[in-house]
Structure formats: structure tokens, C-alpha cells
Amino acid sequence: MTKSFVQSLNPVFANRPQSIFPTMSALARKHDAINLGQGFPDEDGPEEILRLAARAIVEGPNQYAPVEGVPALREAVAADNKRFYDLDIDPQTETLIVSGATEGLAAAFLGFLAPGDKVVVLAPFYECYAPQIEATGAKLSLVNLEPPNWTLNEAALESAIDEKTKLIVINTPHNPLGKVMSLEELEIIAAAAKRHNLTVICDEVYEHLIFDGRAHTPLMTLPGMFERSIRIGSAGKTFSLTGFRIGYVTGPEKLITGVMKAHQHLAYTSPAPLQEAVAAGLAMGDDYYAEFVRDMQLKRDCLADGLASAGFHVLPCAGTYFLTVDINSVGASDDAEFCREITREAGVAAVPLSAFYHPSQKQAPRNYARFCFCKKTEVLNEASARLKAYCAGKTAT
DSSP, X not given: OOOOOOOOOOHHHHTSOOOHHHHHXXXXXXXXXXXXXXXXXXXXXXXXXXXHHHHHHHHXXXXXXXXXXXXXXXXXXXXXXXXXXXXXXXXXXXXXXXXXXXXXHHHHHHHHOOTTOEEEEEESOOTTHHHHHHHTTOEEEEEEOBTTTTBOOXXXXXXXXXXXXXXXXXXXXXXXXXXXXXXXXXXXXXXXXXXXXXXXXXXXXXXXXXXXXXXXXXXXXXXXXXXXXXEEEEHHHHTTOGGGOOEEEEOOHHHHXXXXXXXXXXXXXXXXXXXXXXXXXXXXXXXXXXXXXXXXXXXXXXXXXXXXXXXXXXXXXXXXXXXXXXXXXXXXXXXXXXXXXXXXXXXXXXXXXXXXXXXXXXXXXXXXXXXXXXXXXXXXXXXXXXXXXXXXXXXXX
């Protein structure tokens, strides 16, 4: 009699539940709910980019692009850094094209970390950070941003750093919070990095989605920070084309080489026709970026007003696609159960903020939920109406 085949799996991934995004999206489909959980627009980006991509596919070639990325896009990324941030970037040595920002993050962690290293991560955080870091054998040192303003505490950051710390990871504008780091907070990060000789990985995929007349400040523009920073951008977020999976990494040659050496064993390269189209997109005029921000800010305000009218306390949102609400304001206390309940009963899906904390953080707040507003106005209005009716019904009972 043969024994049953048993094979152990990598516990970093096997012991984690399925990502919150497909989980809530599947529940939304099951209950025919409006999906304000997963962060993707319900309209594609500029037709000009789509047509360029289609033409490039037809005309070819459709073979492997260079591992570093097609020259046109690397030059466009360097020009984009100069245009918006006055950074002088060498497209040949200081840029890398990756298959989406998530792959860029994985390549950075794999390229920089070894077992026993430590990484400072600010919580809450985009959920891929923890498993990607832990899969390298490194450990997380978690620093909680303090609600409701989600401020960075300098003393807490300092206490999280020791002789094994190698990296700090920051995300600004921040998913899930919609927070934009202040200059004071960036200076705290920069000072700690220089004092302890650390590298900073800067997740800046929402760099062009900052509202109310504010501008994005990359950490690497601060004195002494270019040499110890990489910043990761996303065509998917900048052009509402999340399915393209084109990201870009900028930084000093030594760090870019480290990311590239891991990237070549992950995605290796990204579709050349899509890279060519994104290169043209990055050269679009200021009117595109202004309209993009204006339209998304109107959607933010639309959903914020709708959620407030339903009875939610809505926290400020300075950027990204996301609004955070305090569910205590409508009599709820458990964010995960609340998000499941409104998906089933109100027909609107959201994501619990506790999903953006590490499983070990048992004291993570459970009274916040994240709603995505990068949807058509009529969809946002319908979602708000459903939630208002639901909350009114709960109050009446």
C-alpha cells in the first residue's frame, strides 16, 4: 500500500489566508454588490495610450524586451523625474522597468535582504510587504502610525531600529490611509536613514494623485537621500491602466543593479508594446495630469459626502483612491464583520483596515474600513444611497 503524498509548503505564504482583495471581490460578485473594496478604476485611461499599445502589438516585434526595459520608457522615466521633481536621472544606469510595482517591491526585497536582516515597516501597510519581506528570511520591525491622523512618531521609529536593521519602507501617498507624508515626517525618515546607514524603499505609486493643490515630494529629493533611496512608480495608477502591469524603479546605480539582479529571475522583462505606449503617456501634457487629479478629487468628494450623509465619520484623504471611515460612527465595532455584512446586506463591498496590519498585531484597530472612489460618479452615488438606506434601517431597528 502506497503512502499518501504529503509535501510541506512555504509557511510564509501557506499559513496566510487568501489576500483580502480577491476575498472581498468574490463576496461582492456573489451578492451582486458594488465593489468599492479593490482599488481599480471602472474606466480605462487615455485612449491615446491604448491605441499606441495596440499599434505597437500589431507592428511588433513582440519578443523579449531588454531586461532593464525598453530605452524609450527608461528615457521617459528619467525625463518624468526631471519634469516633476528636478531629479537628474541617468536613464541607462538609474532606471529599471518592472512588471508592476508589486513585482518591483519583490525584486527590491529579494535584491537587498538576507536572512536575519530587519526591515522597518509603518503600519498599516500595503499587504504584500510582509510576506515578500518574510520570504527572504528577514524580519519586520513594525511602527504603528497613530490614528486618527496617522502620524509618525519619531521615538517609535528610533526604537524599532537596531544593528540588524537594513531597510525602511515608506508608502506616500499611502494605501490604505489616503495619507500624504508631511515634510517633517520625511525629514524624520531621512535623518534616521542617514544616522543608521539604512536604505529606504519608497512606494510612490500614487505620486500623481494628491489633492487640494498639494504636490508630491519624493524622499530622494531631500539632502543626502538620493544615494540611499529607490522610488517605485506605476503606470497603472498614473494612467488608470492597472492591467498593464508596468512599473518603474528609480535610484542610484548600485541599488538599481541590486533590484535588476532579482528582477531578471522574477519577471525578467515586461511586454515591449505596453512599455512603448507608457513611454508616450509619460510625455503627455500638464493638462492631462491636472484633469486626472481634478476628476479624482471630485470623485473623492462625491463619495465622502455620500458616506457622511449615511452617518459615517469620514477621515481626511489627501491622495490615492481611498477613503477611510470610522465604523463606530454607525454603531459597528468589528471591521472585518462589518465589511462582510455591508457586502451581503447593503450591496456595497469595502475592505477592513485591520487587513493591512501584520497577523501578529493583535491590538490593531478594528474600527476602520476603506472605500475606493475611483469609480463612475453614478456608481458612487448608488453605493452611497445603498449604505444610507442600510444604516437608516439598522438605526430604526
